[in-house]
Structure formats: C-alpha cells, structure tokens
Amino acid sequence: MTPAERQSAVAFALRNLLLDDRQPGPWALQAASDFMAGRRQAEALADQARRLEAKADAPTDTLFLRTILVCQRPWATEGDLAELRAIHRRLLPGQPEERALRRPQPEDGASLYPAAMLEQGAAAIGQELAAERNLASLDRPVFVERLAHYYDELSYLHPFADCDGMTLRIFLSRLSHDAGWDLDWGRADPTAHRRAIQRALRGSTDDLQALVAGMVRPVNPTRIFLIAGWDQGPAH
Template structure:
C-alpha cells in the first residue's frame, strides 16, 4: 500500500467505527499510526488484531481488533457479486472467529418489527442482488441519479439487516466498494453520526430524503478530472 492508501484506510476504519459509536483504544490508534508511518506492516497489524481478539474478556479489545481488521479489509479481495455472498465475505473479514453459520441474524422472540423478517434473509438479499444486477450495479449514472439509487439500496440493506453484529460496518464497506466500482467514492468522514442515524431511521419509515442529502454530501468522482473537464459535476463516469 502507498502512504496515501494507508492513510485513507485508517481514516475510513476510524469513521466506520465511530458511526456505530465504537471507539478504539489509544493503543489501537497507536498501532494504526505506526501502520500509516510504515513502522508496522500489514502482517504485523493483522497479528496485533489477532492478539487483541484473543483477549475475549475485554469488549474494548474486540473493538480494537475490529478497527485494525477494517484497516486491512481491502487487502483480502473477495468476489464482488453484489449479493449476500459478498456481504458475508466482508463480514468474515471483520469477524473471522465467528462461525459462518452463526453470522446471519436469526429469528428471535423479540425480533424488531422494523427490520426484514430474519427467517427470510436469504430471499430478501437475493431480491436486492437481482435488482442491483438489473441496474448494472449503478454503473454509468449521472450524480443525482446515483445518489438517489444508492440511498435506495442503503435503505433496503439497512432494512434487511443481515448480521447480528457489525451489520452497519459491513454495509458501509459494501456500499463503498459498490460506489467505487461505479465511478464514485464515498467520504464517510463528512458524515455526522447523529445525522447518519436519523437519516437511516427516517428511511426505514419511508422517507429517504435525509439519506439522499447525506450521500450527496459525501459522494465524489473517482476520476474528478474527467468529470469536471468533460462532463460536469452532475454527470457521471459514462460521459
């Protein structure tokens, strides 16, 4: 990884945790700083994450391991099919010690009625994947259309809520990958955690305007020179 890529990976990992109100310890932040500076390499950072996770009696140690694994998530490629298998592949990279069969949210007596029925997760995920495929994974869209469609899928995936733990973090990694491949990058650092939670809550109630506003504030073209000089801010990678 280049120094810029290391810095970007650390910034994303930190924001991804903070959006779920998770806070890495000073020692984990120091490990991330050493990684950015090149004093700690990828395998050393992975070893630190494994050591921290072994401290299973400490919630903070688990958060620290999650933080470090998020930094490294892009170093372990997965099949980008836009389906439940992709979501599970991302989730396994964040929580590798969790049994795969136990990762998905399971039906509970006190299930949240605002979420998709847990017993039908695979059917719901398949429907979302098919819809994404029909839209060519949001490729070649002008910016306003891309923002509207990405807000739609963020809402759909949040309603699906496939994982009992680290669901939001997994979805944000997925959406970042999806957006990048479609020609846009998401700057989650521009997102206020309170506004983010409110936008998702309102979207679950049928109002995605706040989610669209949130996404519009953080979406940037992957190739800004082409966008600005050839197409203009509101036009997408196809132009």
C-alpha cells in the same frame, strides 16, 4: 499499499467505527499511525488483531485493525449475500457461520426484514442491483438516489447480528468505487446518520439521500470536472 491508500484505509476504519459509537483505544490508534507511516506492515497489523481476539476488553480495537486490513484484501464482488458474508468474515473471522446471520427474535416486529427470509431478500436486492448494472455509468443525482435506495434496503434487510452497519458501509463503499464514485464517510455526522437510517426505515429516504449527496465524490475528479461536469458521471 501506497502511503495515500494507507491513510485512506485508516481514515475509513476510524470513521466506520465512530458511526457505530465505537472508539479504538490509544494502542490501536498508535498501531494505525505506525501503519500509515510505513513503520508497521499489514502482516504485523493482522498478527496484532489475532492477539487482541483473546482479550475480551478489546473487541473495538480488533475491529478497527481488521477494517484497515479489509481495505486491501479483495473478495468476490458479486453484489449479493455471499459478498456481504465475505466482508463480514473478515471483520469477525472467528464467528461460526451459523451465528453470523441474524436470527428471528420476538422483538424484531415490523422494523426489520423477516430474519427467516434473509436469503430471499438478499437475492432480490442482488438481482435488482445486477439489473441496474451495479449503478455503473450513472449521473451524480441518479447515483445518489439509487445508492440511498440500496442503503435503505440493506439496512432493512439487516443480515448480520453483529457488525451489520460496518459490513454494509464497506460493501457500499466498494460498490460506489467500482461505479466511479467514492464515499467520504468523514462527512457523515453520526447523529444525522442514525436519524437518516431510521427515517428511511419508516418510509422517507430524503435525509438518507441528503447524507449520501454530501459524501459522494468522483473517483476521477479531473475527468468529471473537465469533461463532464459535477452532476455527470463516468458514462460521459
């Protein structure tokens, strides 16, 4: 990874945790700083994450380090439940497969997609994404609206019992990047983010669209600005 890619991975990992009200400890932050500066390699970061797994009081530090590592480790980008599970396994590698997916709970009510039908729901979302060419070559306003739609759909699906939001944000970041746009999660206020998700689950995606609009930036800004204009995307 280049120094810029290391810095971006650490910044994303930190923000991804903060959006779930998690804060890595001083040691993990120092390890991340060493990684950015090139004083600690990815392999050393992975070894430390494995050692931290044995400590019950260090789950956030482990997640922080593993999220940094996720940013440099590819997986099959199929836009389906298999991809979501591949990301989730990288965050929680020791969790048995049968415990990873959310199971039916009496308190679920109507707020989330029925847990017994997760596979069917994920397949429908994957098919819809494929029909839209994974949001490739869209102008910015259209991309914002569609990404907010899928963020809402995936939040409603809520496939995982643990680290669901973190997994979805990694997936959406990958999807956006491949479509020609990057998401700057550092622009997302945690309180506004939670409120936008909840309002979307109740039927209004206006706040979620505003949140996404504030985060979206072109992967190739020179081409966008000089050839296309801010509101036009990679198709132009």
